[in-house]
Amino acid sequence: MTLVQLEYIVAVDTYRSFVGAAEKCFVTQPTLSMQVQKLEEMLNVKIFDRSKQPVIPTEIGSQIIEQARLILQESQKVKEIISSQQQDIVGELKVGIIPTVAPYLLPQVIAAMMEKYPELKLLIWEYTTEDIIHHLKTGVLDCGILATPLGDNSITEMPMYYENFVTYISKNSKLFKKKNIDANDLEDENIWLLNEGHCMRSQVLNICRSTKDNRLQGLTYNTGSVETLIRMVDMNNGATLLPELALAELTPKQLSKVRTFKSPEPVREISLVTHKNYIKKRMLNALKEEILAVIPKTMKQKKKKDIVGI
Structure with missing residues (x-):
């Protein structure tokens, strides 16, 4: 069993397609399929039901994939330990943001991030809250910017402004x-x-x-x-x-x-959110810092306001 094989089964589960998973992993579809099959043979189980379209994991396959995600997250911590010792912030940060925040926040933040961290690659998508949560849990996104509280124990919320x-x-x-x-x-x-x-x-x-x-x-x-x-x-x-x-x-x-x-005025709480096992802390803190830099001071405190639930 290798980390590459685990990455492949997680990708197939995420994109529900061997072709789509191969594209995202930058390998050919036969190569990915062969590695998944080797893993299945080694474990003596079927991880995916290939008769369904889109492809779905079997019952035991779902458990294996869940554990694979945890293993990959833990292995990523080794890279993060090394990165934390480096002065520059480098790598890729995948961000989801709700459409009612994006146009008023991102232009200034993106410009500042690109100037301050030239080795950082930002990948940003506009999604609904439901899609952001799903993509955080499946590893498609690193973090999200949305309205909270969510009431989801698997998501870590970092309130930024009101x-x-x-x-x-x-x-x-x-x-x-x-x-x-x-x-x-x-x-x-x-x-x-x-x-x-x-x-x-x-x-x-x-x-x-x-x-x-x-x-x-x-x-x-x-x-x-x-x-x-x-x-x-x-x-x-x-x-x-x-x-x-x-x-x-x-x-x-x-x-x-x-x-x-x-008064009390209705407000929405805007937070930076991640999956509870997220590890790219330095990138996350850099993004949060640049967001707070463009937010008026009056919006960083709750005061006498009613936070409106979602």
Whole structure:
């Protein structure tokens, strides 16, 4: 049994395809298949059910793959020990980030990381929270940037900042004349929402559900981006909720439509998350440091705010 063989069975399980696993491991499909078969023969078990498409592990195969992931994680610690003695941060960091954070945070952070750590290769994907958690557990991602708390014991959460939710209201709304509002004020508004699967959608619904369920009767439209939510309010009236960092992208005219919530303001907790067995601590700390460098000081403290669950 070799580490390479373990890497191959983990890859097949992750991508549910021998061809896809071979591509990710930079070997030919026959080479990968032969090594997996050798491991199966040595263990005298079938790790994968090849009759299914996509390919899936057998019952005992799932247990073997789970142990293989742990072995590979432990073996990676040897490299991390060596890396920790080196002054430069080098290697690859695979990051997943939710779409409602990415456009307002990443541009500045990426530029700083590339300048400060030229030997670091950043691979970044936008995913929903559910996909990020899955990819952390399967080893596809090293870390994620998303809203917490998650309530998952296999995930380590490192809270970084607390971002207020604000309301973006049409100038034709009866709420337009108010300086600040509470959730009850939104009862009769048509609220524009993100699609299913976005954690911010769940958070908005949690805010609007805080007293009466019947206010949800107006929540009928779904879209895929915060920018589209803003345009829908601009052109079709109604209201939506925005994360505070999105305000930097608004025009002066659009900023006039923003209303804050009365205290305690609803906020989302944004954290850097990893699988509990994650070991690239130096890379992680470097990323966290650069993120905090661009976050306003006022957003790094909870104060009297209500963290909205997802």
